[in-house]
Amino acid sequence: MKILIADDHALFRQGMIYILGEMDRETEVLQASTSRQAIQLARDNLDLALILMDLRMPDMDGVDAMRVILNSVSTVPVVILTASERLTDMKQALDAGAMGYVAKSVAPAIMIRALQLVLSGGLYIPPALVQCGEHTDLSGLARSRLTPRQTEVLCLLVDGQANKEIARYLKLSEATVKAHISSIFKVLNVSNRTQAALVAKKAGLGLVSEN
Numbered sequence: 001m002k003i004l005i006a007d008d009h010a011l012f013r014q015g016m017i018y019i020l021g022e023m024d025r026e027t028e029v030l031q032a033s034t035s036r037q038a039i040q041l042a043r044d045n046l047d048l049a050l051i052l053m054d055l056r057m058p059d060m061d062g063v064d065a066m067r068v069i070l071n072s073v074s075t076v077p078v079v080i081l082t083a084s085e086r087l088t089d090m091k092q093a094l095d096a097g098a099m100g101y102v103a104k105s106v107a108p109a110i111m112i113r114a115l116q117l118v119l120s121g122g123l124y125i126p127p128a129l130v131q132c133g134e135h136t137d138l139s140g141l142a143r144s145r146l147t148p149r150q151t152e153v154l155c156l157l158v159d160g161q162a163n164k165e166i167a168r169y170l171k172l173s174e175a176t177v178k179a180h181i182s183s184i185f186k187v188l189n190v191s192n193r194t195q196a197a198l199v200a201k202k203a204g205l206g207l208v209s210e211n
Contacts (some may be wrong), residue, residue: 002047004030005066007054007081012104016052016081023112034058035065037178042069049078050119055082055099057091062199063096070097077118081111090126100124117160123197125158146187153180160196 001024005013013031020027030045032038035057042051051069055062066078079100080093090101100118102111103126114124146154149170156166163181167174185191188199 001026001049002028002030002045002050004032004038004045004048005081006032006035006052006057006062008033008196009059010054011035018153019108020115022108023115031039035062035208038065039068039072042073042076046073048155049074050115051076051078052081052115053078055080055084055093055125059086063093063098066093066098067096079118085126094125111114113160120160122160123158124160125200150184150187151188152181153177154184154196154200157193158200164166 004014005018007013007016010033013033017029018023020029030041030048032041035053036059038057040167042048051066053062053066054132057065062080062082067082069076069078070110077099078097079102080089080098081102081104082089083104085103085105093101100114100123102114102124106114152170153166156169161169163174163177166172166176170177184196188196190196190199
């Protein structure tokens with residue numbers, strides 16, 4: 001597996017190399033200290049599994065660089081990995097096509113979990129962006145008539161939680177969780193969790209827990 005880290009701080013890049021090694025010892029890590037270097041490396045390495053991009057780069061904004069990369073290499077997922085925890089930055093990055101937004105302040109275990117979710121085809125939305133049922137525009141899902149409980153299940157599903165974990169968190173039986181997920185898929189007209197996550201993103205729903 002080959003991963004590109006684009007960050008202008010060498011010390012942070014070295015720390016990420018260590019974390020990625022913990023996730024998979026066979027990972028090959030490429031490094032870029034500028035956005036233009038990242039763009040070139042992405043074009044030269046079409047077998048990249050993942051790109052980690054900082055927002056604040058010296059030569060070009062990370063989101064702008066991501067747009068250039070996605071226009072050239074549309075198949076590689078990009079995760080914004082940055083110090084910024086501003087909601088506007090999170091929304092802008094995800095709307096521009098990022099498959100995840102991870103703050104540098106999170107614990108290594110959470111970072112690994114987020115990256116594994118994206119590598120498996122999922123979408124990682126930071127919990128701070130949306131608190132399910134609170135200050136959330138549910139217009140997209142309201143039209144689909146999801147119940148409050150189904151919305152909770154969907155949020156945890158997007159978080160990458162297994163049925164057993166969702167059941168434990170919501171104090172439900174696994175059979176009940178399976179029934180809710182089946183209903184969610186029907187209501188959203190999707191056939192798997194990844195598709196449900198994409199619909200949830202468009203509706204403004206995000207993850208609710210990092211525990």
